[in-house]
Amino acid sequence: MTTIGEDVEWPSGHVPAVPGARIPDGGFLGLGVLDTWQRDLDARGLRATGSDAHHAYVASLVDRLGRVGVDDVRRETLPLRRWTPLSWRLSVAGSDGPVDIPLVAPVAYSGSTPAEGVRAELSAEAVEGRIGVVDVPLPALSAQVFDDLDWGEHQDIRRGENYDPGTPYERVWLSQDTMREHLDRFARAGAAGLVLIVDLPAEALREGYLLYDGVHRGVPAVFVGREQGERLRAAAATGQEATLVLEARVDDVETANVLGLIPGASDEIVVLHSHTDGTNGLEDNGPEAVLAMAQYLSRVPRHELPRSVLVLLTTGHFSTHTAWGLEAFLERHRDDLVPRIAAALCLEHLGARTWTHDQQAGLPLQEHEFGCAFASPHQAVIDAVRRGLDRAAVTESRVLRPFVPDTTGRSPDGTTWPGDGSAFWHSAGLPSANFITGPGYLLNAVPVIDLIDVAALRRQAVAFTETVIDLCALPFTDLHARRDPR
Template sequence: MNIELMTNWIDELMKFGYRRPGQKAGNDAENYIENEFQKIGLRNIKQERIPIKNWIESSWSIKVKSDANKFETLPSHYIPYTAFTNETITAPLIYAGQGEKQQIKDLNFKGKIVVVEFSFPILDGKDFKKLALSVIDSNNRASEGPLHEATWIRPAWHVYHKAVRAGAVGFIGILTNQPGDLDSYYAPYGFKEGDAILKKPLPGFWVGRKVGKHLKKMAIKEHQAQINLEGTSEDSFTSNISGIIPGKSNEVIIIASHHDSPFEGATEDASGMSVVLQIAKSLIDDNTKPEKTLLFLATGGHFYGSIGTRTFIKEHPEILEKTIAEIHIEHIANEAIEKNGKLELTGFPELAALFVPYNKKCVAIANEILKENDLDPTFILPAEGPLGKFPPTDGGDFYIEGIPVFNYISNPVYLLVNYDKRENICFERLIPVAKAFKSLVLKLDQFSKDDLLTEDYFFKKFVGKFAAWNSKRKIEKKYGPGVEM
């Protein structure tokens, strides 16, 4: 395996710029990956286009009338896929607290710009340790206490939908604990929402916590504000790219990552794509003759509601029927924390999770490949349980379809903001991760789907499902039923 080659793949993908679904940089990256699949020597290469709407912002602003009766501009960032105003909207602010049902039940949002605080929940290593099927954490860095903010979970997002239903004219979210006090939060991006655009008919904005403290005071007083979000939306496409190493049987193992990104996309997900490419090249260089057909897949539109994965599943039932396992690899990342108001790398790799079935064989294999390649710390978690009904990855939909999954991911605090830079990649782990999952492919090549579907860990499954149910119960008690995160 070749770190220079993996680094080159990363650099070439990053050169395209923000690889957003439907935009030129994203489409150029798709063509590049197709070409690299050909150079590696994969067979039956396909680039399958998926129609989407191309959402491109051109300008945005928030201005609020101060106590001095003058409009002042506040630093902000747009919420992707929300409606364009195409003109300035002037309306009073209304403060909705943190979106708790007792705070918003009597508020009248009609004709107003709703301001709500978003506080990300804190991941706790002790809780994960209890629910994990195995833990690789030799120095107890990850499993003995609080970790960091779960920046992909937004408990107050349901207020946006309430604001739409109530006739509000705008929405502003305050990111109260985004590490680094960054407002460039590219979320929500349609994940599990169906159509990423039609569900967001209200212009939306994010502000950081310092700006948010100032905005909160003015929202409580219902000051006038002006909002503007201009841009265009037109028909476009994103693509899935696939290629195979033919096997002796028609059974399939899928090895995948997504190719799109909201910003520079270093860890998200040039790092994951470089691993998938390296596994494919290494197996071909070794002249591997697998029993199963190995299908390598670069999915499009993760940042458009995971439309690439969902479309692949919908359009290829004949492949799913023969698929014994899906391997997904995302975010080979360095850890960062906030110091003196800014994000800084700690010098340690970010904690990773490997989601696997409730199956002793799968857990044994996961332990073996992770320990052999010194991928510490990693929690081996059940695909269903502590974080919901499927893994929080772009491959999670495969689990919903009954496919045994091995989904590897880390979630550094900078993942969804404009701080995902080249130096954030954990370069020293690229080869170990590639070796680990190449080994996994070869091990799974000897199994049947029935081997992997056999369920063990019945008590762990009960505890995990109870924990997920109890967490949902607490959230709905606080925020109300039907909370979307």
């Protein structure tokens, strides 16, 4: 894999950190280096939490953080019970023998079977000893839903010329709660296995890594696309027998968060965060943007950067539960680093182009994927991140309020949001924002380099560096002042 050698040309020398000012283009890491990094990331493929591929990527990040000038780079390890699939297949009994059913992927962390698999009747109901067959529809949302969640007014949101609030927003990752409900129900019933029929073509689900909460549910399960739905529903209605194979290995391993510091004029901290495990070159390329941002920020004279910047690249997005690595960081450092945090910014899935299942994968598209930032109820953070979105001019400049009910019982207002940086708010009550996109190919463990606009990623990295500089300069009390939640 590509690493940064001494011959890489990039900007050097001191750079300014002026709140509200734009960064000169020549002072920021060039497109060529970012493109090399992005292609290297995409070539790594699935980086399941705690896997060899994930360890190798973390090692690359540790090396590069030191090279771009980040101080005190270190790992903080965490234990993990990791599930790894080895083989999977499904066949249905036919008059002339078993008929193989094309599968999309196994359901991550679902369970396992013996090498020969389990043979049982198919059933649409959760019945002990049978293999379940259930449908997973996609929620029918639209752009208007997200506009309605914005902290501001309609006129505060910068949109493209062809914006239509009725634009459908249907993504398979939005169906994960439904998947979890089915898995839990069939596991409780003692089912021998489960087949989830997702309402998408198999090609759109190819090598999908779902569910990604890392909960060991104890019922082996697989995904099929809509092409197999009719056959499997009919087979379940007549109680045909099927054989399901899902061999998997469970290992006790270690995985690690990565921390590093860019010293500023005070011990107060602005956190720059993303996660390191992922499925492809988009999920998650936040660390690549963070590296470019750190290369600029580390060249700011210490006395000109009002706060220190903590670079935090966490593990655990694809295991145990979302943002587990961040939760562990907040718990481990609740008495030392956390009280010093003025604000936090999480970046995920930058430069994403739009793709839907009825478009040909691999063709560069001109339209960028629908995007937004979530933010805690702190007006100074809301304003700062909206300016960053406006400056990047890639996605819409939506800044949304937390809207997902928090199940931890720790959120200051009972809400959170669907992003790895959400724990800054729901676990620690910190002023924070989380940029994110969620295209349909987000969780497909396949090459997606043609669906990533690296020039747009660079514009976002530049703009969010300006956001970090703004956050470093704002008074601590202003950042922590909560606004009316309405």
